[in-house]
Amino acid sequence: MKFLIYGAGVIGSIFAGKLASGGYNITVLARNQRYKDMTANGIILQNAYSDRKEVSKVKVIDHLEPSDVYDYILVIMQKTQVNSVLPYLAKNQSHNIVFVVNNPLGYEEWSKCIGQNRLIIGFPAAGGELKDGVVNYFIGRGIARVFQTTTFGELDGKATPRLTELVKAFNKSHIPSVTNSNMEAWQKTHVALVTSIANALYIHKSNNYALSKSTEDIKLMIQGIKEGFQVIEGLGYKVTPYKLQYFKLPVWFLAFIFKVIMSTKIAEVTMSKHTIVAHNEMSVLQEEFDELIKKSNRTTPCIDKLRNIFNSL
Structure with a gap:
């Protein structure tokens, strides 16, 4: 082949x-x-x-x-x-x-x-x-x-x-x-996820270990992801893949999990380093997800806060 x-x-x-x-x-x-x-x-x-x-x-x-x-x-x-x-x-x-x-x-x-x-x-x-x-x-x-x-x-x-x-x-x-069977829903869900993660990392200069120490910013990131998933559902798509339904768990519990995840080598290799080299792409993806937010007529105060911090950097 x-x-x-x-x-x-x-x-x-x-x-x-x-x-x-x-x-x-x-x-x-x-x-x-x-x-x-x-x-x-x-x-x-x-x-x-x-x-x-x-x-x-x-x-x-x-x-x-x-x-x-x-x-x-x-x-x-x-x-x-x-x-x-x-x-x-x-x-x-x-x-x-x-x-x-x-x-x-x-x-x-x-x-x-x-x-x-x-x-x-x-x-x-x-x-x-x-x-x-x-x-x-x-x-x-x-x-x-x-x-x-x-x-x-x-x-x-x-x-x-x-x-x-x-x-x-x-x-x-x-x-x-x-x-x-629904890659469009999968990719919309993925961008809802990664834009909030990237913006939270940018607050800490793409240092996942620094982000892991900030409970406030980890919670803001998770709330942004939850808002993003509500945008997806508001447009008539299901959050895909189904396993991501665990984001329906309470913010305090997810924050505990993500503080651990962000303190790992996995987060450094797959998330932090990518945000460094893909700054322009992440900016474009945020703009494109903003189009979906407008279509959904949802309010997204946490996404807005993350975006505003990113734009001010």
Whole structure:
């Protein structure tokens, strides 16, 4: 099975390295210094806990030709970068294009550009930091999956053979993955969650350990998440996946749990470091979620407070 990983950042590198180690034919589209590093040294992954290094040699390209056909193209980049690559994807003849990208506003533009029948939506439960050509990484396994699992789905929610094969490949490559029948609800829920978390982290200069010591800001973050979920429900969507229903628990109890979570290496690798490199993306996602808030006609005083602090920084 042939994969093109379109984007050689942290998540793209993790997926490429793990899929290559799973025995799949992997090509990575990279540019500039990342292209040079990967061409010379391959993909170097270092486990954030064990420090164990894995090196995978893969084919590296710097542009996509219309005739370059893959079984799956995984588009893995920030939301702000997608528009620049859509014309190249539209011309390419590959049948399955998987957007592993934050998107709370829906998929009409992507569908119109590349064709609805080619589009699959996904999102990772992984994170890390790229430094000096090495990706220090974490993949959501075990108890971490209570928070998030790598997830894929069709636009129409159907369980198709191509979706089954994609998830099978990821699980074989030790990236625990599942399917979901409503990825639009899933991604709207995700943005409601991560915008409040990111804004709370920005209050503490993206230092999760500092945030963990502030009960007041942890509670504000949780109340913001609860308001965000009410916005989602007000628009007629269910909070997705269902396991996130635990956010209905009392704020004081969730605050205790999140003070522990924010004091961990997992939070540093998957949350704090991401907010540092994705500042512009988080700003765009907040603006897009604000559109959903307006449509819902809900009041969101805690989200407003978090946003105002973020904007004042």
